[in-house]
Amino acid sequence: xxxxxxxxxxxxxxRATLKxxxxxxxxxxxxxxxxxxxxxxLYQSLKPDGVTMDITMPVMDGxxxxxxxxxxxxxxxxxxxxxxxxxxxxxQAIQAGARDFLIKPFQPDNVVEKVNNLIAA
Amino acid sequence: xxxQYVAPFAEAAINVCQMVLGTTPERGQLAARPQLFxxxxxxxVCGIVGNVEGLVLYGLSGSTALRIASAMVGQKMVIFDQLxxxxxxxxxxxxxxxxxxxxxxxxxKCDITPPTLIRGTKVKISTLDIPALVxxxxxGDLGSLEVNxxxxxxxxxxxxxx
Ligand SMILES: [Mg+2]
Numbered sequence: 203x204x205x206x207x208x209x210x211x212x213x214x215x216x217r218a219t220l221k222x223x224x225x226x227x228x229x230x231x232x233x234x235x236x237x238x239x240x241x242x243x244l245y246q247s248l249k250p251d252g253v254t255m256d257i258t259m260p261v262m263d264g265x266x267x268x269x270x271x272x273x274x275x276x277x278x279x280x281x282x283x284x285x286x287x288x289x290x291x292x293x294q295a296i297q298a299g300a301r302d303f304l305i306k307p308f309q310p311d312n313v314v315e316k317v318n319n320l321i322a323a
Numbered sequence: 324x325x326x327q328y329v330a331p332f333a334e335a336a337i338n339v340c341q342m343v344l345g346t347t348p349e350r351g352q353l354a355a356r357p358q359l360f361x362x363x364x365x366x367x368v369c370g371i372v373g374n375v376e377g378l379v380l381y382g383l384s385g386s387t388a389l390r391i392a393s394a395m396v397g398q399k400m401v402i403f404d405q406l407x408x409x410x411x412x413x414x415x416x417x418x419x420x421x422x423x424x425x426x427x428x429x430x431x432k433c434d435i436t437p438p439t440l441i442r443g444t445k446v447k448i449s450t451l452d453i454p455a456l457v458x459x460x461x462x463g464d465l466g467s468l469e470v471n472x473x474x475x476x477x478x479x480x481x482x483x484x485x
Binding site: 212213214257284288305306 | 339342343375386395405406409410412413416417418419420421423424427434435436437483
């Protein structure tokens, strides 16, 4: 059975790109969230195996969304996919409960490798 | 507006374009404008908040925007639809985000706000009198991209957005 992934990013282009990479590599993208608030709601209703989470989003940013999801499910497997890769940002994301961090722009192979690690751990 | 803020944006724009578009941009002559102003058809504006604050605007012609969106999406686009618009906006977001990382290496901490796409020429973006520095980039056959940087050191020490 393919692993179920929730993709959270405010950019339609980025959601479509990640979905194409993931579905092309045997994953199922079960939901797409356009902001952090939606990601929290979709996480609760879909119970995905893993989440890719943008940081810079309207309504609720990705780091706040990670913290909220981890309150609901301490075992949630979430990795950040963000254009901001400075140490501070990575640290904040890890402290909030993210397990990994991928900086945009990315190579498709890195997405597959990191999502595989995320759900295998 | 310190010239020191320009280098990270120019470097990030070059890196991101190389990776996303497979084109190495050629940097043109730096120019100054008294305010943030655009004469391009497609503009992406990102807010910068933190130790420095202000706006960065990426300006492109309509045809360049379509060519860049086509290159990003991987198929020829003939109308500037929602997907094309979001590709261009994300290009601006990636350049701004990578710039924030480079600024952090200089000890300047900042965060970026989600990009806003503004269509229409001769738009005065801000009423603030922060001068803008403009870095023109030539992207080969794709056209050119203008990076307008309008930043100042943080003025108020309250209400820093996350
Ligand atoms: Mg975003």
